[in-house]
Amino acid sequence: MLLVSLKLFSKFALTDSNGVDLTPVGTKARGLIALLALSPEFTRNRIWLQDKLWSDRAPEQSSGSLRQALSDIRRSLGDCRELLVTDRDSISLSPEYFRINDEIPKLNGVPLNTELFPSLDVKDAEFEHWIRDQRERIVPLDHEVSESQPKPQASLKIPTVIFQTEMTLGISQQALAVEVIKNVSNSLLEFSDFRIFSDLVSSQEGLGNNFNQGVMVLLQISSNRDYQSISATIANPITGQLHWMNSIQLDDTADKERQNEQIIIFCSQLFESIVDSFSEESFEIFGLQAAALFGKLGRNLLFQLDKQSLSRADQYLESAYEIEPHGHLLAWRSYIRNISQFEHKTLSFLDNDDGMDELIREAVAQDPTNSTTLAVAAQIEYIGGASIGQSLNLANQSVERNPANAFGLAMLANTHIANGDFQAGSAAAQNALNCVTISKSRFFFEFFCCMAAxxxxxxxxxxxxxxxxxxxxxxxxxxxxxxxxxxxxxxxxxxxxxxxxxxxxxxxxxxxxxxxxxxxxxxxxxxxxxxxxxxxxxxxxxxx
Structure with a gap:
């Protein structure tokens, strides 16, 4: 199939590599393509897309309208219809066939336009809000600005993590490296939209000049007769600044379950340290990177527990969601309301009156497989007096989705304790505590061990x-x-x-x-x- 490209800074046009116009006629169909083109990995879930294009319609109506828009796009694509990939939950533009054209139309060397999608006019309040944000965020690379204006950032800036491995080419060492990279990548992608590259798990093709500010993670694995050693170093690949390093030894004589626990703890610490590195002063904060930072700040403030911190946490998480909507951000806001009731017996100090139940329902609708979303859903299900069995099911799903998520393990411990299975509760609580070791939120997980004991x-x-x-x-x-x-x-x-x-x-x-x-x-x-x-x-x- 031919490559298909979309122009960002001229008349909205979707064309194949021969110059054939594949642009759909309908404005909502064009809006749908724009939404996908500016999304991480060119992918969004259906509910998010419906909310941006048909925010004034009931779910059933907006779902039907989305199907109609997809039909319009397929008709316009013709022989290039493989570009559009759909399943029950999400819609994508295939990265194998899709390219973005960010060239600026010029006349005698003078830019004719520097606004993103200048001819795109979709009549929906949510879409209009989204496109305004995108136009502020995405600036042409070669757009001339005066010295008094801030320098433009490269388009589509997304926080980037590059994994690089050093090891002898043993099969067991490579499998261990892949396991660490996949576990940490899973946690990162649940937390926010990261671009992740690895010399083992995914190709670095296309990284080149698209590399935005981010971090390099060097994994070194060595072994002798009795143990394997894993070390990780996080650094800024541009400045060389070192952010974090740690290592563990896996005793080959220990049982497999104990080794798995060690790996999960190591992955959890590595994930937290990668996210922390994006708040270092050496990084310029922008776009999706700002969303990741706001999410991190909100989560950290949540565990301060006082009213002012909980209120600020709610504001940070709300801001992160406005930049890049993710269901788990709503789930954390739901949990803020839960912990506020337990700690302060009131929600009056929160600026936003969004309800706990409404937030978690929307979080599950948007992000039904996210481990944090599932963990909060388990807690809300339990305290709401509903089925303990359903709460336990949700908590188990959370841990299965991400066994390195200490919060998910804590919620699993809580549901086991509520269900009278104190042995299982103790095991889950101890695993959660092991994952956080020196974290500032360790007190929270010590408490769950207290409950279980x-x-x-x-x-x-x-x-x-x-x-x-x-x-x-x-x-x-x-x-x-x-x-x-x-x-x-x-x-x-x-x-x-x-x-x-x-x-x-x-x-x-x-x-x-x-x-x-x-x-x-x-x-x-x-x-x-x-x-x-x-x-x-x-x-x-x-x-x-």
């Missing part, structure tokens, strides 16, 4: 994890609630009294007996047998 009636371990969580985050109320019950059940009156005072500082008017009340945010704790031992004492309001 409490369910297992291993109260000394539960206290150890609860105290670690509260030490790392002294304003985190959830572990303090567990510690109050644990201290009471184990007869540690002095620690109980101190914890009670600390809780009253965080929650003025707190009474110990509130923990038994359905309205009080201690849902899982009330399911555990430890409650019976303290309830029999009528849960006194204070110990002196």
């Amino acid at each position: 409490t369910g297992n009636k291993d109260y000394s371990t539960a206290i150890k994890h609860g105290e670690a969580a509260f030490y790392l985050k002294p304003d985190f109320r959830a572990p303090l609630r567990y510690l109050l019950v644990l201290y009471k059940a184990t007869g540690q009156a002095e620690k109980f009294s101190k914890a009670y005072d600390q809780m009253r500082e965080l929650e003025p008017g707190f009474e110990f007996s509130q923990i038994l009340e359905d309205w009080y945010p201690a849902h899982t704790l009330r399911r555990l047998s430890i409650i019976d031992s303290v309830e029999s004492d009528h849960m006194p309001d204070h110990s002196n």
Whole structure:
């Protein structure tokens, strides 16, 4: 099949390599092509496209309109119809046959136009908002600007990660490198739109001058008779600045399950470090890279837990979604509302009144296979009083989708604990904790280990994890609630009294007996047998 190209800065025209015009007649069909052409990997899910082109119609109507637009495009493509790739969930322009033409039409060397898709006029409020953003973001490379204007950025800037491997050509070493690259790439693509290149997993063809600011990840794998060593180094390939490095040793005598755990932990740390590197001062923030940074900032602020940070996290995530809509960003916003209720028992401090249930429903509709989306859906399903079985199913899907997602493992632990499977809950919680090691959010995952150990009636371990969580985050109320019950059940009156005072500082008017009340945010704790031992004492309001 012939190559097909789309002009960005002149009259909207889709042509094959012989110059034959393949442009569809309908404006919505043209808008659909524009949306795909400016999307990562030239791909979008159907719901996102429907929202941009038929935002004023019901889902059934917009779905039908999308099918009609696809038929229009296929007719106009004729023998080049292989360009359009569709399945049940998504629509793509085949990167094998599609090219973007960003040449600027000139007369006597003077640019005639520098606006993106100048003749494209699609009547839909959402599309109009999208095209305005694109026209601000995408500037011709050779557009002349005055010194007072900011220098234009290259078009379609997307954060880029390049994996390069150094190893002897052993089959086992290559398989290990591929496993690491695929796991980390999966996490990156779930987080935001990254361009990922590797000398093992995908071709670097076409990288050339299209390389935008990004990072190089050097993987080095060596082995001897007893173990394999993996090291990773993250650096700026342009300046050589080193951002992060780490290594692990895999004991070949250990069982396969233990080796897999080590690899997952390493991949999780590498993913977080790659994302962190994009917020370094040496990188200029723009376009989709800004969306990735806003998403990261929002997620980090979420785990600060105070009202101001949660409100700012919601704003950052909303901004990231406006730049590059991804369902998992909505899922995080839904979780902000969940944790706000548990920590502060109110949502009044959030600027946006989007509902928790509405956000997660839309997140699942847009991003039904994203591990974070599935993990939040599992939590919302559980706290909403619906089926524990369905919550467990969603949490399992989350971990199957991305076993290196510590948050997904934590939500799986929570649903196992709620379901009474404390052994499985403990295993999932410990795996989550292993994935974060030195992360600033470690306190969050220490708490889930506390929950699981409490369910297992291993109260000394539960206290150890609860105290670690509260030490790392002294304003985190959830572990303090567990510690109050644990201290009471184990007869540690002095620690109980101190914890009670600390809780009253965080929650003025707190009474110990509130923990038994359905309205009080201690849902899982009330399911555990430890409650019976303290309830029999009528849960006194204070110990002196």
